[in-house]
Amino acid sequence: MIRLAVLVLLLGPVVAPVPAPDAVDCAALQPSTEPAANRQVINDCLATGERRAVLAPGTYTVDGSIVVPDGARLTGGTPYPWIRLVANAGGAIRLVRFTGTGAAVTGVRLDAGNLLAPGCCSAVVMFEGSGTGGNLLEDATVTGAPETTGVYLLCTACQGNRVSRVDVHGNFSGVIFGPFNDPAHANTVVGSQVHDNRCDGVTFMGTDPALGRPGGYGVVDGSSLYRNGRDCENGIPGAAIYSAGNRAGGRIVNSRLYENCGNNLDLVDGERFQIEANEVFTPGYPVPGAVYYCTASASAALVNIRESKIVGNTVRNSNTRTVQRTGGDPNRFFSADGAPRFSDLSGGGNGLVAFLLASWRTGTPSMHNTIDGNRFIGNCSSPCVGTGYFATRDTGFDAAGGWSAATTNYYTNNNPFGSNAGSRRGGGNWYAANSTCTGQSSPPPCNTDDYQHPVSVNWARNDGFYHY
Numbered sequence: 001m002i003r004l005a006v007l008v009l010l011l012g013p014v015v016a017p018v019p020a021p022d023a024v025d026c027a028a029l030q031p032s033t034e035p036a037a038n039r040q041v042i043n044d045c046l047a048t049g050e051r052r053a054v055l056a057p058g059t060y061t062v063d064g065s066i067v068v069p070d071g072a073r074l075t076g077g078t079p080y081p082w083i084r085l086v087a088n089a090g091g092a093i094r095l096v097r098f099t100g101t102g103a104a105v106t107g108v109r110l111d112a113g114n115l116l117a118p119g120c121c122s123a124v125v126m127f128e129g130s131g132t133g134g135n136l137l138e139d140a141t142v143t144g145a146p147e148t149t150g151v152y153l154l155c156t157a158c159q160g161n162r163v164s165r166v167d168v169h170g171n172f173s174g175v176i177f178g179p180f181n182d183p184a185h186a187n188t189v190v191g192s193q194v195h196d197n198r199c200d201g202v203t204f205m206g207t208d209p210a211l212g213r214p215g216g217y218g219v220v221d222g223s224s225l226y227r228n229g230r231d232c233e234n235g236i237p238g239a240a241i242y243s244a245g246n247r248a249g250g251r252i253v254n255s256r257l258y259e260n261c262g263n264n265l266d267l268v269d270g271e272r273f274q275i276e277a278n279e280v281f282t283p284g285y286p287v288p289g290a291v292y293y294c295t296a297s298a299s300a301a302l303v304n305i306r307e308s309k310i311v312g313n314t315v316r317n318s319n320t321r322t323v324q325r326t327g328g329d330p331n332r333f334f335s336a337d338g339a340p341r342f343s344d345l346s347g348g349g350n351g352l353v354a355f356l357l358a359s360w361r362t363g364t365p366s367m368h369n370t371i372d373g374n375r376f377i378g379n380c381s382s383p384c385v386g387t388g389y390f391a392t393r394d395t396g397f398d399a400a401g402g403w404s405a406a407t408t409n410y411y412t413n414n415n416p417f418g419s420n421a422g423s424r425r426g427g428g429n430w431y432a433a434n435s436t437c438t439g440q441s442s443p444p445p446c447n448t449d450d451y452q453h454p455v456s457v458n459w460a461r462n463d464g465f466y467h468y
Contacts, residue, residue: 002175027054035063035086042083046072053109055081065085066161068135070100071099076107080139083205084111093148094123101131101158105140112144123152124171127161127187133161134187135245143170147197153187153218154178161187167345169342174228175217179205182248183272188219192226196221196287198387201228204270206245214249222254228262230290237262237284237294248272249308253277259285263301275300281316284326296322298356299391305357305366309422316373317354319386325349333358333392335468344393344465345384346421354378354386354419357409359394361468365426366395367407373444376419377418387424388416388449393468395427401467409458412445422449424463 026045041060046055051072059082059423068082070073074261075098085095095112096105104126112124124142127135142150152165157180168174174197175189194201202225205216220241229238240257241264243250249272257264258279266282267273270371283296299317302308324334324342333356334345345351355376359365372387378386389411393400395401396408409429416422417440425431437450453461 002209007141026050026052028461029053029055031056031058031060031081033062038062039064039066042074044211046074057081058342061083061086064090065094065182066096068096068098068100068103068105070102070129072103072107074108078107080107080141082111085113085115085144086114089119090432091117093117093119094124094258096125098125098129098135098161100129101293102134102202104136104138106136106138107140109141110143114144114146114270116145116148118147120155121152122148123150124148125151127151127153127155127158130158130258132159134158134162136162137166138162138164139363140166142166142168145171145286147172149173149176150197151175152178154180156180157185159185159187163189164191166192168192168194173203174196174201175204175252175349177214177216179208179213182214182216183217186217186328188221189223190219190221191462192223194223194225194240195389197228197365198230199228199232200242201225201240202377203240204246204250206243207247215246216243217246217248217250219251219255220255221288224256225264226256227285230287230293237290237296239266240264242266243270244268249273251276255279258282259287261287261290263296263298263435265300265302267302267305271308273305275308275310277312281314282318282319283317284322285458286321286367287426294321295327296332297329298322299326299355300354301356301358302366302369303358303362304363306364306368308369310369310374312373314377315321315355316377316388317352318379320380322352323347323350323384323411324352329331331358331360331467336393336465343440344426345390346387346424347383350383352378352380352386353383354391354448355389356392357390357395358392361394364399366399367398367409368443369409371411372411372416373413374415376414376416376423378416378421381417386420386422389414389423391425391427391429393465396429397427397467411447414447416449420454423447425461426463426465429460429462433460434444437461
């Protein structure tokens, strides 16, 4: 430190003076070798005049945050330039900050260099400004935060923010929808790749009315989420999409969730999700760096979920790493109290599941969901037995054990063809029960395996095991 100070005194400052904003052509910025110069010039261009910064190709090393205020435009040329954090003496917790509304960052690659300060809400890109005009992050790469988050939408009552055609990888969490948004204030991830993040790919945060947090509502549309979840630092394999305690819900549509370390879709204690036209397959995938660790309860697991619609999806599981004896069924989803573990499941401990609707023994059970027009395929070689869809005990009842049209889950027009066992039907659910379903070709609303679950056992075509 003393030698450096002496050197600076002898030779003068090593950082060239930063040009004043009116002396810089913000429409044709070139990278400097000095991180402070790059940061200041980009920020000055975004904050003054036309609020525009156009970056030529190259690498713009910076030593702190880039702030994108109301209406600003940060644009990269082709090939897309890098903005790379290489020093952080100021303790920045964000590389790019959207602080207003109506702004855009397009055609850039953002690398936090594992230099963001730790702590709450640290992220490579943060949407923090409230407003209805929305901000846009498009045609970008977001990486370099293995201890924090890639993209964090943490704005209060904001809407219209859009993450479009973005590659989010190499972070701890990929994308987080913060807890301050409801369906009237939707933000969207569309056409993006979220992969190879240490924990969950996309998280919908929970609801806390006491703190004024309606929930982490958001939309994932037309995106691919894969190879996430190798190390959540809690002993639980991570998912492509995870949510816990979210009463606002979310939309997950037209997307591919596959080859993640844990359950591809993992929703717990939530309401009002719309899950439509997705392809969900190969849970428990041995993600590099966590081969021994990855397993799953199902490809899609919905636990204590209510008032949601699961429509037109294809959910598959053939990965023998996910047979239940591997994970041990720590939640005891597949047996009654006092019964042998796995005794409700086809194949017992050698069984695996594609789609799981489950209730814990405590809390509000999974109830009043619509599950329609899906393909559920669980298939594996003997001694493994794959089940297409499984409903645990207590699903379809309320917390007191009561049953009504307002509690039951409605299964219609689902097809488990190709599974070793089509379905196992615990709880008190409704399987096209008012219809005559006498064969595999019975028309909707019949499920194609309804004929295998005769009304002689139960009028609603449940399998006769109701409560834990």
